[in-house]
Each structure stands twice: as C-alpha cells, then as structure tokens.
Amino acid sequence: MTKQTETTIHDIAKRLNISASTVSRGLNDNPLISKSTRLLIQLTAQEMGYRPNIMAANLRTRKTNTIGIILPLINRHFFSSVISGIEDVAYNCGFAVTISQSNDQYEKEAKIAQTLFSNRVDGLIVSIGMQTKRFDHFRLFTEREVPMVFFDRVVDEIEAHKIVADDYLGGYKATEHLIEQGGLWVAHIGGPLNLKIYRDRLAGYKDAMQIAGLPVDESLIVHNSLTRTDGTQAIKKLLKNPQRPHAIFCANDTTALSVILHLREMRIKVPDEIMVVGFSNEPFSEVVTPSISTIRQPGFEMGRKAADLLIRQIRQKGKPSRYQTIVMPTELIIRESSTRRLPE
Amino acid sequence: MTKQTETTIHDIAKRLNISASTVSRGLNDNPLISKSTRLLIQLTAQEMGYRPNIMAANLRTRKTNTIGIILPLINRHFFSSVISGIEDVAYNCGFAVTISQSNDQYEKEAKIAQTLFSNRVDGLIVSIGMQTKRFDHFRLFTEREVPMVFFDRVVDEIEAHKIVADDYLGGYKATEHLIEQGGLWVAHIGGPLNLKIYRDRLAGYKDAMQIAGLPVDESLIVHNSLTRTDGTQAIKKLLKNPQRPHAIFCANDTTALSVILHLREMRIKVPDEIMVVGFSNEPFSEVVTPSISTIRQPGFEMGRKAADLLIRQIRQKGKPSRYQTIVMPTELIIRESSTRRLPE
C-alpha cells in the first residue's frame, strides 16, 4: 500500500527484455506485433498494474479525447438533460466530457473558453449566456479549426453546426392553441431578444396572432430574464393593462409557474379566466395544479445529436463543407392550464 | 485564418533572443526574472497569440488541475445541484471538472474510474451507484493516494472524507412529524439497503416510531429503487395491507409524488386520509397539489464542501491524519401533504 511510482511502458519493456516501442504497439494491438508477444505484453501489463498515462499520449498525439461543454447553468432540467445526452454519446465514443457553467456572465464564459482551449479539448459544445453579445472568445476555436457545436442558445455570428429546438413553431403552436381555446387577447412573456430562441418564440407568437386575424398589441408583450421573480413582475404588469389578456404564452415554464401562482393568489382562475402555456416541459409542469401546458424540447436527444455531430467533425478533421442547423421537433403538450372545460 | 501551428515558448524565446526557460518563468511570474523582461515576455506572448499547452505542463508537473466526478445520473435535481456547487468552487480554485454518469451500473462505474485514473485526475468526487456492492475499482486511487471524497451515497468500506446529509435525523424528523400530526400507523417506502443513506433514513424512521411507543410493523415497510413506477407499486401494496397506513414516509420525493398521484386517482384524500412526506425537496414538490412535505438536503452546499475538502487534500499532499464524515443539516419542510386541517 506504499505510494509507488507508476509503471510505464519502459518498466514492462525491461521486464520482458524488449523495447518500449514494442510494448507501446503491443498495448495498442498493433497488428505488426506478433500475436504471442502482444498477449505477453498485455498480460504483464495487467500483472504489473500498468495504467497508461493518457497525458503523455495526448501530448504526443495532439489529441485529448475530451469534449468541453460551456453552458449557462448546470442545475436546470433542460440543461442537465442535454449534458446527460452528450455524456452518453461521448462515453460510448471514448471521449471524456468537461463541463463549465458561465452563470450567464460574459466574463466567465470568455475565461472558460480560454481555459478549455489551453486544455486542448478536441471540440466544444456551447450554449451561450444571456449577457453574451460579443463572440470573440470563440475566435480562438474557429481560427485553429477546433470543432464547435452550438445548441439551444445559438448565435448567427458564428459559423458552426447548431442544434436547436423548433422555437418558432413551438411559439406558433402554443399561441395557435390558445387562440383555438378562445383566447382573443393573447399576451406574451418573452426572454431577452439578443438570444435567437426568444426572437423565434416571439416570431411564432406574432405570426399565429396575425394569421388568426388578431391584433399584435405591444402592450401585451413583456420581455425579461424569465426568472420566477420576473414572471411575477410581468403578470402584475399585464393585469394592470387596460385590456386584460385572456391567455398568456410564456417563453419558459418557470415564468408560466409564477404566473399561475400569482393568479391563484389573486383568485383569478386558470384556465377559466386566463389560460397559460409555458415552454420546455420542466418536470414540475406536469404535476402542478393546474398542470401546465407547454412545449416539449427533446433535451437529451439534443445533447446526443450535438455530441454526435461534434465527434463526427473531430474524426473527419478539416472543416465540413457546410454547416447545418438541425432543428429538433417541439411538441405541444396540452394540459389543464390551457383547456377550457367544455360546457356540459 | 489558416490553420497555423501553435506558438510555443520556444517561438517566443527565439523572437526575443532569450532562452525558453526564461520565457517559461516569465509567463509564470517567477520573481527571479526581472520585472521588465517578465513584462516583455507576457506582452510578446499575447501579441503572438500564445496559448499554453497545459497537457505538456501537466505531463511535466504530474498534475492535471482536474477533478473527476462520478455519479449515478446527471439529470436529477439533487445531483445537478451538487455538480453546480463543485464546479463553482473548482473553477475559483483553477480546477477543471470532468463528469461521468454511471447510470447506476457497476460495470460502467468501474470503467469510468479506470478512465479517470488514466487521465490522472488530481482527485475524485463520487456518489456510488445503486448496484455497486464491490469497491475494488477505487483501490487504484487509494493505493496511489489520489484524494477521493464521497458524497450522498457513501460507503463504509473505503477510508475517505465523506459528505452526507443528515439522513438519520431527516428520517427521524419526517416520521416524528407524521406521528405528531396524528399518524399511528406510519408506513415507509425506502431504497436499497446496500446504500447507507437508505439504511439511515430507515433507522430514523424506526427510532421515531419506537420512541413514540408505536409498533414497527414490517408489513408497512417497502424497499425498492424509488422510481416513479416503484412508488406506484409500493402504494398499491400498502393499500392492500390489512392495516391501512395513516401516513407514509417516502425515501425520496419521486416516490412521494407517485404515491400522491395514485391516491388522487383512487380518490383517497391527501393529507386527510393518508399523509405523505418525501425526501430531497425536488423543485416539483413545492408546486404540486397538495404540495409535498419533505426533507431539504443542501445539494449545492454539499457540492461546494466536497470540492473544498478535495482540493485541500490535493494541495497539502499526503494522507490527512484522519478522515472526517461531514454531516450537513437537513431541514423538515412542512407543506400540505402532511398537514391535517385544524378542526374549526
């Protein structure tokens, strides 16, 4: 149990009276080495408790078999689902995954990018922070042709593969559904417009209104950071509006929840007086009363797809001929918060 | 924008007509180097777009500044909170974090441990899988004195620092509360007993019953894997019991939720006919109807503490004189699912 120095291929070589290169080849199952010595090498390696020093190999091969992930916040169901999906694929392809959270701060995001680059990750999967409006911290990667894949909070300014949910259609379907349920004045609580996902959800909302022949009333549109507090602020503001909304499409479930809780406090009935639809299908949405209608985004699948695309790029080397933006389907889940009881 | 080969300290050295070692020292702010050359070096480094190759440094210094995390499942609120806490501290101490999920499979857990060791992580933070009953995959780390910290699902068999929530007291308080609320026959839906956390929660339950002078009836105790389906199975079984329980203490919130949903279906009123308390304070517990009484575990703080303890160990080198088990306080959160309405 004493702290021994690690066994290296040289130790194995010495023991077997062969050269280190043969050992290296043997361990890597190089067919140049005769089957018998290969076996012998692997056996002795095992016996001597040999653990390859991957750092050394990495230095030599200029690969790390590591994928870096940058995202705003780990502790959010959607994001942790994505991580889970990435990890799943990465693990099966022999890649490790290192994760950092930007906490939605530009400074931290930039510093993380630097660090991951210095660690020579083979590729990067990113969802940018709410505050991020400049993108020079990713230039490092584009210049050196380190593959990147963006997901969810993607940016137009960078050429790369992107995985997004169909935010536009999600926003459209949510709003359309509310209109079908009898909502005339449908309000929208949206996120910061520097993020494309929120622009898209907003666009879906507006189009659905217009196509239904309903006016798009700017006083019924609120933008904020979609936290629980923001949601409460927003619903308070909407309730003060001369035209009280019949329905609200919220750009995430957290906000939808605040709205519902506030309306409950105010004794305004959901869905009878005001209907609500959220976005993301957080675990709580199914079980809160009334259960929250929402748009499902396939987080785990998005993670898998992102990892798959990234690893493909890493393996093929050289820029892909063209970058694709993969739009994953979203699904409207209709629950109580938007279903008017049928008159009996 | 062409793919250039990376600038190294040698390139900088050549440009400045000094030696590579001076550059190395200069970049590391070694006080031996005169302030002026240090500045000069750093400036040219910046100008030349130098990015240190951390792999090379790692190989040389035999440190990676990387912490490995092994846990059953990323996509669970408690675990992602812990990760978030670990990442927070690690980042501020200059450590990267690599995460792998065992999916509660022993084989995968063991393989991950191997890989992380080969990657020479400086330390390991682990919560073991439900199936894990052998621990030889960690021997690698103990033998080479690579620091490890276990959290939540810890094991007696390994000497290391451990961070746990006060599961015993949590179980005790939950049960005591149910008894105070008028529960005589309190049932328990618990987890697999190879995990200490579930043994402790069970022990707390039993002691609370005994101290209250109530019988511990084995037919009111069920053990399973605490999934949503398991919860439904368990409540079905309990309802068939000749003595129907007045209250149920569930070892996690997921199970508590299934119980509540099933009882709602059966039109059995919670809490009036059966009271329920869960464990973990998942986000949904607060907002489900009836809201679920539960035991709060400080996930984020546990993560911070684990990282802190690990990094301390990494820095001081050599075994700590003795290993501590840090028990973080748990808090009973009383909500609707266990509060009998007062008779008016």
Added chain:
DNA sequence: TTGTAAGCGTTATCAT
C-alpha cells in the same frame, strides 16, 4: 538574473 540540459511517458519514423 538568465541559460543549459534533462526529463515527464508516450508515439512515430526510420532502420534492421
């Protein structure tokens, strides 16, 4: 205050 040179543990090239 700076330079020289060795070495971390691999893999890859060129011999044999």
Added chain:
DNA sequence: ATGATAACGCTTACAA
C-alpha cells in the same frame, strides 16, 4: 516483427 531514437511542449535543477 522488433529496436533505436527523436520528438511532443513544458518545468526545473544546476550552472554561469
């Protein structure tokens, strides 16, 4: 089928 040797890019005695 195997060996010798030179990298990979950095740090660190030891020397000057």
